Every structure is written in C-alpha cells, then in structure tokens.
Amino acid sequence: MQTQIGAPKQKLSFSDPKVRAWLFQIITIVAVVSLGWYLFHNTQTNMQHRGITSGFDFLERSAGFGIAQHLIDYTESDSYARVFVIGLLNTLLVSVIGVVLATLLGFIIGVARLSPNWMINKLATVYVEVFRNIPPLLQILFWYFAVFLTMPLPRNSHNVGDTFFMSSRGLNMPAALASEGFWPFVASVVVAIVAVVLMTRWANKRFEATGVPFHKFWAGLALLIVIPALCTLVFGAPLHWEMPRLAGFNFVGGWVLIPELLALTLALTVYTAAFIAEIVRSGIQSVSHGQTEAAHSLGMRPGPTLRKVIIPQALRVIIPPLTSQYLNLAKNSSLAAGIGYPEMVSLFAGTVLNQTGQAIEVIAITMSVYLAISISISLLMNWYNKRIALIER
Amino acid sequence: MSTHTFKPDMPPPGKVFGPMAWVRANLFSSWLNTLLTLLAFYLVYLVVPPILQWAILDANWVGTTRADCTKEGACWVFIQQRFGQFMYGYYPSDLRWRVDLTVWLAIVGAAPLFISRLQRKAVYGLGFLVVYPIVAFFLLHGGVFGLTNVATSQWGGLMLTLVIATVGIAGALPLGIMLALGRRSNMPAIRVICVTFIEFWRGVPLITVLFMASVMLPLFLPEGMSFDKLLRALIGVILFQSAYVAEVVRGGLQAIPKGQYEAAAAMGLGYWRSMGLVILPQALKLVIPGIVNTFIALFKDTSLVIIIGLFDLLNSVKQAAADPKWLGMATEGYVFAALVFWIFCFGMSRYSIHLERKLDTGHKR
Numbered sequence: 001m002q003t004q005i006g007a008p009k010q011k012l013s014f015s016d017p018k019v020r021a022w023l024f025q026i027i028t029i030v031a032v033v034s035l036g037w038y039l040f041h042n043t044q045t046n047m048q049h050r051g052i053t054s055g056f057d058f059l060e061r062s063a064g065f066g067i068a069q070h071l072i073d074y075t076e077s078d079s080y081a082r083v084f085v086i087g088l089l090n091t092l093l094v095s096v097i098g099v100v101l102a103t104l105l106g107f108i109i110g111v112a113r114l115s116p117n118w119m120i121n122k123l124a125t126v127y128v129e130v131f132r133n134i135p136p137l138l139q140i141l142f143w144y145f146a147v148f149l150t151m152p153l154p155r156n157s158h159n160v161g162d163t164f165f166m167s168s169r170g171l172n173m174p175a176a177l178a179s180e181g182f183w184p185f186v187a188s189v190v191v192a193i194v195a196v197v198l199m200t201r202w203a204n205k206r207f208e209a210t211g212v213p214f215h216k217f218w219a220g221l222a223l224l225i226v227i228p229a230l231c232t233l234v235f236g237a238p239l240h241w242e243m244p245r246l247a248g249f250n251f252v253g254g255w256v257l258i259p260e261l262l263a264l265t266l267a268l269t270v271y272t273a274a275f276i277a278e279i280v281r282s283g284i285q286s287v288s289h290g291q292t293e294a295a296h297s298l299g300m301r302p303g304p305t306l307r308k309v310i311i312p313q314a315l316r317v318i319i320p321p322l323t324s325q326y327l328n329l330a331k332n333s334s335l336a337a338g339i340g341y342p343e344m345v346s347l348f349a350g351t352v353l354n355q356t357g358q359a360i361e362v363i364a365i366t367m368s369v370y371l372a373i374s375i376s377i378s379l380l381m382n383w384y385n386k387r388i389a390l391i392e393r
Numbered sequence: 394m395s396t397h398t399f400k401p402d403m404p405p406p407g408k409v410f411g412p413m414a415w416v417r418a419n420l421f422s423s424w425l426n427t428l429l430t431l432l433a434f435y436l437v438y439l440v441v442p443p444i445l446q447w448a449i450l451d452a453n454w455v456g457t458t459r460a461d462c463t464k465e466g467a468c469w470v471f472i473q474q475r476f477g478q479f480m481y482g483y484y485p486s487d488l489r490w491r492v493d494l495t496v497w498l499a500i501v502g503a504a505p506l507f508i509s510r511l512q513r514k515a516v517y518g519l520g521f522l523v524v525y526p527i528v529a530f531f532l533l534h535g536g537v538f539g540l541t542n543v544a545t546s547q548w549g550g551l552m553l554t555l556v557i558a559t560v561g562i563a564g565a566l567p568l569g570i571m572l573a574l575g576r577r578s579n580m581p582a583i584r585v586i587c588v589t590f591i592e593f594w595r596g597v598p599l600i601t602v603l604f605m606a607s608v609m610l611p612l613f614l615p616e617g618m619s620f621d622k623l624l625r626a627l628i629g630v631i632l633f634q635s636a637y638v639a640e641v642v643r644g645g646l647q648a649i650p651k652g653q654y655e656a657a658a659a660m661g662l663g664y665w666r667s668m669g670l671v672i673l674p675q676a677l678k679l680v681i682p683g684i685v686n687t688f689i690a691l692f693k694d695t696s697l698v699i700i701i702g703l704f705d706l707l708n709s710v711k712q713a714a715a716d717p718k719w720l721g722m723a724t725e726g727y728v729f730a731a732l733v734f735w736i737f738c739f740g741m742s743r744y745s746i747h748l749e750r751k752l753d754t755g756h757k758r
Contacts (some may be wrong), residue, residue: 025582031585039613044610117426118419119433134731134740135693138707142731145714146724226577337700349604359608362742367597367605 087347101269106276132274144263172244185238187233260341283318323381409614482549506726545623569638594636641683645676685745
C-alpha cells in the first residue's frame with residue numbers, strides 16, 4: 001500500500017494564523033478607509049450647508065491686518081501666504097533661540113547638579129525641581145503679564161549704558177547695519193573657516209602619522225580672529241550701529257525685541273533647560289567612574305580626560321532624549337498663542353482662521369508645518385547620533 | 394602581671410570630622426570652590442530675601458477688597474476672595490459639596506489600592522475604575538436622582554483641570570496599550586496604521602490638536618450632531634495622549650525578554666491570552682513610573698485649554714486678574730496657580746520615583 005507523502009493540500013481555514021492575519025488586516029483597512037470616507041463625506045455635506053468653499057485660493061487674498069513682529073517686509077495689503085511665511089519665520093526664530101539658550105543653560109545646570117560643592121549642587125536641584133513642575137504656559141503668562149508688561153514706560157525705561165533700554169514696549173537695542181566693509185568681511189570669515197578646516201585635517205593627518213599633537217584649538221581661534229581682523233583693517237568696519245533714541249512716547253531707530261518674544265523665549269528656555277539639565281546629569285553619571293580612573297592611570301590630565309573620554313561617551317546617552325526636548329521646545333513655541341506673539345498658531349491658526357473661516361485648510365497647513373519641523377529635527381539628530389554612536393565589533 | 398590600661402581615646406581631629414570639616418570639604422575645598430560658594434550665597438541673597446519680603450513679611454493677609462491691601466508686598470486677599478472661583482470655576486456655590494464629595498470618594502475609594510497587604514487588589518482596582526467614573530459623572534453633571542443639572546460650561550478651576558487630566562489619562566491608557574500592541578504586531582497593515590497614528594499625534598503640538606478638536610470636529614460629525622466644548626477638548630486630549638502612552642508601553646513591551654513570549658506560546662496560549670496573562674502584566678508593571686510621568690506632562694498640558702476658552706485653574710486666574718476691581722494682581726494670581734500646579738506635579742514625580750524603587754525587582758536587563 002502506498003501512502004501519499006507530502007504537504008497536505010492547503011485549505012482556507014480560520015484556524016490558520018496566516019489566514020486570520022490576512023482577514024484581520026483586510027477588516028482593519030476596510031474599517032479605517034470607511035471611517036475616513038465617512039468623515040470626509042460629513043465634512044463635505046457640512047461645508048456645503050454652511051456655504052464654505054474649500055481650496056487654497058484664500059492664500060492669495062489680502063490679509064488686511066497688522067503684525068507686531070515680521071522678519072520680512074510686510075504691509076496690511078500683503079497676502080495670507082505672506083502672513084503664513086511670517087508666522088513660520090517667527091516660530092523658527094523662537095525655536096532656534098530657545099534651543100541654543102536652553103542647551104547652554106541646561107548643560108551648565110546639569111554639570112552644577114554634579115558639583116561636589118554643596119551650595120551649587122543644591123541651587124541647581126532647586127532650579128530643576130521648581131521649573132520643570134510648573135506648566136510652560138503658566139510660566140509664559142507669568143513672565144509676560146507679571147514681569148515684562150509691568151516694566152516702566154519707555155520714558156522711564158531701565159537704561160543700560162545708553163545702548164539698551166528695557167521698557168514695557170520691549171528691549172530696545174542698537175541695530176547693526178551693514179557698511180561698505182560688510183561683504184569683504186563675510187568673505188574673510190568664509191576664508192577663515194576654510195583655513196581652519198584645512199588646518200584641522202592637516203593636523204589630524206600629522207597626528208596619526210607621527211603622533212605629534214598640534215594645538216588645533218588655539219591655532220583655529222587665531223585664524224578665525226586674525227583673518228577677519230586684517231580684512232577689517234584693509235576695507236573698514238563691516239557694521240555700524242544705529243542707536244535707539246527716545247522720541248515722544250516711544251523709541252525710534254535700533255532694533256526692538258517685543259515683550260512677547262522676550263517672555264516666550266525666557267519661559268521656554270528656563271522650562272526646557274530644567275529638563276536638559278536632568279538629561280545631562282544622567283548622561284554624565286552613566287559613564288562609569290572606572291573610565292575616569294583608567295584615563296588618569298594612562299597619564300591623561302583632567303581636561304583631556306573630560307574632553308576625550310567622558311564627554312564622548314556621555315553624549316551617546318544624552319543625544320536621543322535631548323532630541324525629544326528640542327522637539328518639545330519647537331512644539332511648545334505654539335503656546336505663544338496665549339500671549340499673542342505672532343507665530344504659526346496664534347497668527348495663522350488664530351487670526352487667519354478667524355478671518356477666512358477656512359478651518360480645514362488652515363489647520364492642515366499648521367499641522368503639516370509642525371510635522372515637517374519635527375521630522376527634520378529628528379532626522380538631523382538621528383544623523384548626528386549615528387555619527388557618534390558606538391561602532392560595536 | 395600588671396594589667397595594661399589603655400589611654401583614653403583622643404578627640405576626633407576637627408579637620409576630618411564635625412561641621413567645620415564638612416564645610417571645608419563641601420564648600421571651600423579649593424579656591425575655585427570657594428569662589429563658587431560665595432557666588433551661590435550672593436545669588437541666594439539676591440533672590441530669597443526680596444521674595445520672602447514680598448510673599449510673607451510685607452504681605453496683606455486680611456481684608457475683603459483691594460483697598461485693604463495697604464502694605465508693599467503681595468495681596469493675598471485677592472486669592473482668599475477668589476478662592477472659590479479658582480477651585481470650582483462657575484459651579485453654583487450651593488452645589489459645590491458635590492465636587493467635594495466626588496474628590497473624597499476618589500480618595501476613599503482609591504485608598505485600599507495603596508495598602509500593600511490587601512488581597513485581590515487588581516479586581517478591586519478594576520471595579521473601582523469602572524464604577525467610579527459613572528458615579529463621578531452623575532455627581533458632577535447631575536440631571537438624575539433629583540440632582541440639579543450643572544452644564545459643563547459652568548465647570549472650571551482646579552476641578553476642571555483634574556477632570557481633564559484624569560479623563561484624559563483614563564481614556565488614553567486603553568487606547569495607548571492597543572496602539573503599542575499594534576505597533577509591535579506582525580501584521581504589516583496594522584503596524585503601518587498604528588505607527589502613522591502615533592507619529593502624527595506626537596509630531597503636532599497639543600494646541601493645534603485642541604484647535605482642531607474645537608473647529609474641525611463639528612465639521613466631521615453628521616449634521617445636527619454636536620458635542621459640548623469640554624467633550625471636544627477631551628477627545629482631542631485623549632487622542633493626543635494615547636500616542637505618548639503607546640510609546641511608553643512599547644518601551645515596556647520591548648523590555649520583556651523574548652523567552653517570555655516563547656514560553657507563553659509554548660504553553661499553547663493564543664495572542665490575546667499570552668498578551669493579557671503573561672506579557673502585559675509584566676510590561677505594564679515596568680512602565681508604571683513612565684505612565685505617571687506622562688500623566689504629569691498631561692496635567693501640565695491641561696492648562697492649554699485656555700486657548701479654546703475653557704476655564705481651568707490657569708484661565709480662572711487669568712480671568713480674575715483682568716477684573717477691574719483687582720487690577721495689578723496678576724503676579725499674586727500666577728504665583729498661586731504655579732504653587733498649586735507645582736504641588737501636584739512635584740508630589741506625583743516623588744511618587745513616581747518611589748514606585749520605581751519599589752517595583753524594581755532586579756530583573757531588568
């Protein structure tokens with residue numbers, strides 16, 4: 001008797017996990033698509049009933065309102081598209097300033113939390129515990145309504161050396177304007193940077209070949225100072241300063257940082273720095289003490305030990321959570337809506353939405369801007385993280 | 394044989410032990426440290442005395458109107474007069490006992506969960522989680538059993554903050570767990586849907602979500618169907634928060650060794666039973682501190698409902714500070730709100746640290 005040996009004929013049965021998986025996925029996709037279609041359908045009918053026309057034509061129309069701070073030229077007759085660009089630039093401005101300042105402050109406080117000095121240590125701890133447990137919006141409102149708006153009027157403003165004036169209208173400071181030496185100066189800076197890069201490459205190559213170290217930092221600094229300085233001597237100063245002066249009830253001339261911007265950046269910096277400090281502290285603590293001892297026993301001095309042994313290893317732990325803090329800061333800049341700083345949310349999703357009534361388009365644009373910012377920051381930081389990650393053998 | 398007598402012990406050297414030695418070692422061990430210490434003391438001197446002076450020494454504690462604030466410092470009379478509004482919003486004052494009762498029920502009901510010797514805590518906890526929200530809803534909202542109806546537009550103050558935060562996390566937990574499971578699923582379609590969902594909500598700020606919930610949600614719904622403002626905000630908060638909870642839970646799922654999954658499969662458990670009986674109990678226990686941390690973040694984020702015009706604690710303060718009768722009280726109001734938020738957040742973060750220590754069974758990989 002011969003028996004049939006081989007795979008039994010495949011039957012479609014619910015007890016087969018593969019079949020079940022397919023079934024589940026098909027059901028899910030159908031459910032998601034129909035939900036999406038249902039929402040879309042509802043939206044269409046609702047918009048027809050309310051007489052809202054969809055589309056992005058509204059971006060061409062004239063906005064007709066003033067904006068307190070615009071980095072590019074703007075008049076009330078400009079289009080909504082230009083308003084969008086201004087909002088985006090203002091968001092980016094706050095995010096960039098906030099990231100830089102919060103990183104600096106956060107690193108200082110993070111290191112201070114590890115200080116053997118009891119006072120410094122406790123001060124840093126108090127800072128972290130106080131500021132990270134208060135909502136950022138509350139901090140923004142506090143700085144804005146309780147600090148910057150209660151500053152004296154321009155006439156009695158706090159005056160620092162007749163150059164900086166702090167009043168309820170903001171911080172007035174001298175404006176840097178380009179003079180004839182400006183472009184040569186820019187060119188000389190570019191030349192200096194190229195020179196530093198070349199010098200570093202040469203020094204690294206020589207160090208690898210011969211083991212003779214080279215003072216890269218000091219030489220680089222010298223190059224960066226000497227070349228532009230020479231250029232300034234030849235072509236004249238790159239900038240001249242325009243001083244703010246009091247005329248009537250307000251200042252004219254110079255640059256002004258509006259109180260909304262000051263309150264927002266200050267609050268975001270202080271809030272995010274508390275989180276960054278904790279990240280830095282845990283990052284440095286994650287490098288075992290044996291590493292320091294090993295470096296010392298090799299004869300490295302404390303400075304190079306920190307730079308070449310501790311920090312590179314700590315950075316690997318610090319970078320991923322630091323990225324998410326940067327993302328949080330960029331997203332938290334939208335809290336400006338609470339004090340009316342003209343950025344994406346308050347300007348575009350607030351004023352423009354109210355004026356045009358194009359809810360779907362405006363919210364969609366706003367959300368995609370934030371998604372784009374989030375994705376680009378994470379891509380950038382992932383690239384950096386990959387570069388410094390440990391290559392395990 | 395003569396007995397040897399020891400000489401009495403020398404007193405400890407003052408340079409190694411004692412307060413002076415501690416000060417030397419911790420504050421003045423080198424010239425740099427000395428400089429830093431002096432700088433720190435100067436900073437404290439700059440900041441602390443003026444704050445004490447303003448908040449306590451020169452503060453006005455008694456009175457009923459603004460005119461009673463005659464001294465230089467803070468006018469705490471403002472907080473006393475508006476305390477009811479800060480806690481309950483516009484909830485009718487003769488019905489505020491219902492809010493108090495809801496809070497007491499929560500405290501009394503949840504207390505057994507913190508008694509470590511109690512048996513069957515999970516069953517009790519689940520029962521509490523199912524029963525309490527229903528009771529709380531009817532108590533706060535009224536409209537049945539002879540309780541007067543209080544519309545959600547009258548809710549406000551700290552009470553509204555707590556409602557949004559607790560409903561937000563309670564709604565986000567189950568959704569987040571499902572999303573985390575979906576993200577680790579073997580089925581590509583489910584995985585893609587979950588990843589897209591999670592990354593979308595994590596990429597946008599909560600403010601835009603609230604904006605969307607308040608202006609776009611009405612457009613999404615069929616004609617004639619509409620939610621009140623609070624419910625719309627809650628939906629936005631739950632969707633947003635679930636993405637964060639999902640990422641925390643995913644961390645827990647990844648921390649469970651593969652052997653546990655294989656062991657569950659070897660016992661013949663299917664997907665849901667192996668998840669429900671083996672993996673999730675361990676993973677959720679691992680991520681309780683993480684979930685408490687997301688709850689803290691959510692608690693702070695509830696202040697954003699100010700943007701869509703709900704009167705939570707922060708907005709009540711802002712509103713009260715804009716009252717012409719109490720102009721110039723912004724600082725007192727914000728300091729009070731900050732103190733309340735701080736007490737809640739700091740307390741929870743301490744609790745999270747305590748949990749982390751308590752739940753650490755030494756099985757971490």
